[in-house]
Amino acid sequence: MSEVQKNWNNKLIDFHGRCRAAGLKMTPQRVAVFKALIGTDKHPTAEDVYRDVRLEMPNISLDTVNRTLLTLVEIGAAFVVEGTGQPRRYDGGMDDHQHFRCLKCGKIVDFHYEPYDNIDVPAAIGHYTVLRKTVYFEGYCDACTHDN
Amino acid sequence: MSEVQKNWNNKLIDFHGRCRAAGLKMTPQRVAVFKALIGTDKHPTAEDVYRDVRLEMPNISLDTVNRTLLTLVEIGAAFVVEGTGQPRRYDGGMDDHQHFRCLKCGKIVDFHYEPYDNIDVPAAIGHYTVLRKTVYFEGYCDACTHDN
DNA sequence: TTGACAAATAGTTTTAAATCCTATTTAGTA
DNA sequence: TACTAAATAGGATTTAAAACTATTTGTCAA
Known part of the structure; x- marks a missing residue:
């Protein structure tokens, strides 16, 4: 197999x-x-x-x-998937990756930065059952940064 | 003042x-x-x-x-605010904090863990204009963890 | 300061995703 | 194999968000 x-x-x-x-x-x-x-x-x-x-x-x-x-x-x-939704976008838990989302055009860019694959859970929420830890960035993509 | x-x-x-x-x-x-x-x-x-x-x-x-x-x-x-939306919830950028969201009841819990206030942007997206960096957790809150 | 114009707003309609509803079917299990 | 609670199909309903248009209003240049 x-x-x-x-x-x-x-x-x-x-x-x-x-x-x-x-x-x-x-x-x-x-x-x-x-x-x-x-x-x-x-x-x-x-x-x-x-x-x-x-x-x-x-x-x-x-x-x-x-x-x-x-x-x-x-x-x-x-x-x-994080973001403003409508329609919602789902993620079946493929390999580790993070998202960058453009605030103007809505494009979602996948990237991977290993240190973020397993960040630690602060004590403050340690008693909850944590199923997913996400690092997520927002801003302007190249196109939207330049077209003013 | x-x-x-x-x-x-x-x-x-x-x-x-x-x-x-x-x-x-x-x-x-x-x-x-x-x-x-x-x-x-x-x-x-x-x-x-x-x-x-x-x-x-x-x-x-x-x-x-x-x-x-x-x-x-x-x-x-x-x-x-991260989450599945509907209706969307807005955040006027109050003091630094992060969110935990319960996947069952939808409750959002604010918490603050200083190391997450200013995480670094990986080189892969360094050329974008990054306006917001988010660390976000999901899982079950106390009530939903226990009520099976 | 004023006048012109592009941008923004009010009020309403429209859209579309998600949820709800009910009769019917089905997976689990005893 | 039969029973029961859970899940589904199909359609109706809900509701947040976006679109539309006539009118109003900042902004900037003269």
Whole structure:
């Protein structure tokens, strides 16, 4: 089995575990949405995922996709990309990376800076269950910096 | 003049400068929205700001508040609080702090951890104009951690 | 100081994402 | 295999945000 397949398998096993822990059923729809999400390196919207999943499961409803994405977020199996939303963009927890977002054009730039992969949690919130730690920058991209 | 008033004055001067730099007019509505935003330590929605501003300026329209808030964000005079939005919550750049957000109940907890006040910008995005650097955590708050 | 003009606003309508609703189906398990 | 709580499909509803247009208002140059 290739490394990629192993990684994939691990994610599905992890997902299975999270669902059990939360008392959630393993429906085909849920699995399909999850697969669609981790199968892309983009930050898809609910519509994007809907379009994708329907190729294999033509009857799934948009509401189910929306509901499922929310559920994934609630159990920490996916996250919403920072930013002002509308539509929300989801992130299936691909490899470590951070985001820069342009305040003018809304473009999201992925980058990776290792020191940010695992920053420490301050004592003040140490008693919470922390599922995700994010470092995030905002400003103007090159184009928007220059076009005044 | 008190420290608080000085701080306020500085913010208004900074705001004035940002508007000039961006070629924006100093309208009473714009100033009122900005003042309402920096005058609170909450993270108000557009509706909250609207309600607040109308006390002094009863004819201002909700659209103007929305538009103005977006404008403030674009010039870096305000920011949208991380999270899944709807309604968006704005932040007038009060004193340094970070956010923890509960993935179940949506509660936002402010905390302050000095090392995060001024993290460094990686070279990869060094050529962008960085206006805001954010460290942000997600997970379950105490109540949601325990109630299964 | 005034006049011209681009920019901003009020008020309303429109849009679109997300959520809600209900009858039906299904996964988990006893 | 049958039961039950949970999940889904499909459509209706909600609601924040954006779009539209006539009118008003800062800003800057003369």
